[in-house]
Amino acid sequence: MKETTTAPGWLLVQRVAAIAILLGLWSLLIASGTMPSMLPGVIQIFSGIGEALTSSIFWAALSRTLLTALAGWAIASIIGVLFGLIIGSIKFLDRSTSILIDFGRSFPVLALMPVVIMLLGSNARMEIVVVSLSCLWPVLVQTIYGARRQEAAVADTVAVFKIPALLRFRRVLLPSALPFVATGVRISASIALLVAVGVEVISQAPGIGRQITLMQQAQRWDLAFAYLIFTGLVGWCLAVALQQVENRLLIWKRQEND
Amino acid sequence: MTMQLQADAQPEAGTQLMKVRGMSMSYGFGASENKILEDLNLDVASGEFISIVGPSGVGKTTLLRCLSGLLRPKAGTIEVSGTVISGPHPDLAVVFQDYSRSLMPWMTTRDNVAFPLQGKGMGKVERNRVADENLAAVGLEGQGDKFPWEMSGGMQQRVAIARALAYNAKVLLMDEPFASVDAQTRFDLEDLVIKLKQELGVTILLVTHDIDEALYLADKVVVIAEKPATVVDEIITGFGEDRDQLATKADPRFADARARIMHRLRKD
């Protein structure tokens, strides 16, 4: 990967400037009066975020949403990695399941929601199921890619030294697929939060999504936007944290590519 | 010391370790069948250093993969320690032509060397000790915490050799192990392998296209040629234990053997 030659200080200035310009444009747009009047201005949103940060209802809703998203994501990751490694490393399984998997990944899981709600009700369990189903495919597909790309020399080594299957799975297959697995896991982390909020908006299961709807219904547009933006921020922090973990785990990969 | 441990574990010199009879190998079937090896016979006795020399593309890697049990020959038998093998055998360890790729970049060199021992069920403390001893034996003392990609090609090759040694096999199979390092490193590694063979008593079967290397290292040179390939000549080098990059290669017997092999290879 090529690093940019820009000094880190300068880069920060550029990024802050980009955000400032965006906020400025937003303010201009509001001031110009072309947008519907309910759209809150920058200052209102910031004060809304301030209000949210001191509201226990907001924190309860946010942690609830984060927990369900996390649970669904974790379940999907474990199942996706396990099955992905098995499918990707066994040629005949890989070939025979490829149509099923291509179909599954393009299946609109959100459209299944009415059925899932009917079966499980508007609760956290239902939400976890929908989140897992949505997160499963990126992890599964990426892991299969990773497991397919086994170095021939590594496979020969494993065979010559008669490495037992379980040990091979844990210390050869998993690490060699890890660069791909990590991408899938990272993608599905953002999907998890997105879907969790979406499910709450649609099904009115308790959580931040439901709070956003309630605020809209109460005409508190500033708060609705504040919740929305703050949730986005949390999602972004998660993505950054995951990227850090990934970078640490995959030092060998970057070194090798140099 | 490892040296002592290993030497004790090896069978008495001269015991027959491998016996290859009528081995043939081809890729593909029917009309597109590509015959690579035909009716190959080979005997390997304990404590021997055998070089198999043949031109590029003759089927050396194919031969070594068959001997190591990675490929099933189309005909013939391979016996290791008295039993016919049908797959990799614990008495055989391999140092691959593509050594840098055969080391796992996500493991430290110590873990790379210890990994096959973990596969044998050896405990962590024990296998790390054996790994460190074998790393020391190949001149990588105290480098166990480094990753393969932090090392030069020559050092990576030493790690691959240490891994094969630690496995405590009776026969080391090596596929052009020094083909992709510079000349000086190559001489160092050749001398290292000779030293290991003498001190540890391991039996080595090395495949190369380099006639000088084959002669310098081996007690017996087996020449393979033709298509499909078969054994066309066998030469006992008779240089004894003491080898020196300058003196041995200046020996008149070296020049004679060299001329004989070149002649054999040119004729085909």
Ligand SMILES: Nc1ncnc2c1ncn2[C@@H]1O[C@H](COP(=O)(O)OP(=O)(O)OP(=O)(O)O)[C@@H](O)[C@H]1O
């Ligand atoms: N997996 C395979 N499938 C089909 N043909 C193969 C395969 N591997 C090797 N061959 C063919 O077999 C022949 C011998 O190959 P091999 O790699 O054994 O030769 P080699 O003597 O090791 O060559 P080199 O000196 O390049 O290492 C070549 O013609 C090659 O094209």
Ligand SMILES: [Mg+2]
């Ligand atoms: Mg070869």
